[in-house]
Amino acid sequence: MNPKATLKGRGAQLNVPNRFFELSHEIRDDFLEFCHKEGEASDKNKTLYLPVFPKTIVNKVESPDVGMLYSMNAYQGCEHGCIYCYARNSHEYWGYSAGLDFERRILVKKDAPKLLENLLKKKSWKAYPIVMSGNTDCYQPAEKEFEITRQCLEVFLKYKHPVSIITKNALILRDLDLLKALTADGLISVNVSITSLSEETRRVLEPRTATTKRRLETVKILSNNNIPVDVMLAPIIPSINSHEILPxxxxxxxxxxxxxxxxxxxxxxxxxxxxxxxxxxxxxxKADKVLHQIESCHGGTLNDSRYKTRMRGEGKIAEQINNLVKLARHKYFKDKAMPKLNCDLHESFKDGQLKLF
Structure with missing residues (x-):
């Protein structure tokens, strides 16, 4: 791999134009030359945390092939900087670029715990698992400062409501006390994303995530505490991590x-x-090879929005990948399964404590 990328610790190396904006700006060579002569940085590469105040926090997922019905995101944008992240496009709806802005302009929803509690207290709300991080990681670096995810877990525990978490950050272990309490009532499942066993690959694909070693340790610690863990080998990228499925x-x-x-x-x-x-x-x-192989999985294009097909792909390379995953499940997970989350307790804890009558 060639460390030619110019911005250290970032996935994206540019800000692409926002498709909703008529105007865009670009960094010209004469500006870069001026900065060079003056000894100034053309880009300070700093992360900004920006407060936002949505009216709701839980979203109903309409896509039929996503595997969740409700999701919530304490943050929009993600400093992890995974280059492939599907959530990048959503940053354009907030008025930013899907490129560097997605990693450096993090929108923080400090009212998320209160909004969540208001929802769970509604008489009309029926318990169903809510997925934290349906779009962006709830344990990204911002969580160290704001602790919004921890506060939300406290709400889920108070109202005995099922919740599922998706993350690739070992920071989740900070909240082991809450996870264990939720597990006691069958209210929690965790999905840890691990894309590669190679640190070199992990570093360029996901520059600000926990190391692979740390994520494997996280899976082990959670599992040792009886917290059910699924691992997301996602995404599989031909000729980058596709050879790692079985290991x-x-x-x-x-x-x-x-x-x-x-x-x-x-x-x-x-x-x-x-x-x-x-x-x-x-x-x-290997750029051309990888791009062409990705296209071969999606009908000759990088962009694939077809339900049912978009996640699994088509063609010979996609078929090989999907068959390897089937083999991996048969070989290593034959007698294992994730438990179903408990949706039965919440109604009795609608006001935050057990109803006796």
Whole structure:
């Protein structure tokens, strides 16, 4: 791999134009030359935390192939900087770029715990698992400062409501006390994303995430505390991590994971341009090969929005990947399964304490 990428600790290496804006701006060579002569940085590469105040926090998921009905996101944008992240496009709705802005302009919803509690107290609300991080990681670096995710878990525990978490950050272990309390009533499941066993690959794909070693340790610690863990081998990218499916599955099974899930990478909207720019800078020797193989999984294009097909792909390469995952499940997860979350307790705890009558 070639460390030609110019912005250290970032996935995207540019800000692509926002499709909703008529105007856009670009950094010209003469400006870069001026900065060079003056000894100034053309880009300070700083992360900003920006408060926002939504009226609701839980979203109903309409997509039929996502595997969740309700999700919530304490943060919009994600400092982890995963280059392939499907959530990048959503940042455009907030008026930012799907590129560097997604990693450096983090929108913080401090009212999330209160909004969640208001929802769970409603008489009309019927318990159903809510997924934290349906869009962006609830344990990204911002959580160290704001602790919004922890406050939300306290609300779920208070009202005995089922919740599922998706993360690739070992910071989740900070809240082990709450996770254990939720587990006692069957109210929690955790999905840890692990994309590669190679630190070199992890570093360029997901620059500000926990190391692979730390994530495997997280799976083990959670599992040792009887907290059900699924590992998401997602996304599988041809010729980057597709050869790791079996060793990845073996490793996570040995660390206590009860199941695995996967998707094949798709580069919708602005992500295609961001990923293409990135791979030409970081892996120039294999860029064309990887891009063409991704296209071969999606009908000849990087952009695939077809329900049912978009997650699993089509064609020979996609078929090989999907068959390897089937083999991995049979080989390493034959007698394992994730438990169903408990939706029966919440009604008796509608006001935050057990109703006796």
């Amino acid at each position: 990845l599955a073996k490793a996570v099974s040995e660390h206590g994971a009860l199941s695995i899930a996967h998707t094949i990478v798709r580069l919708n909207g602005a992500i295609g341009q961001i990923f293409t720019d990135w791979i030409n800078k970081t892996m120039p020797d």
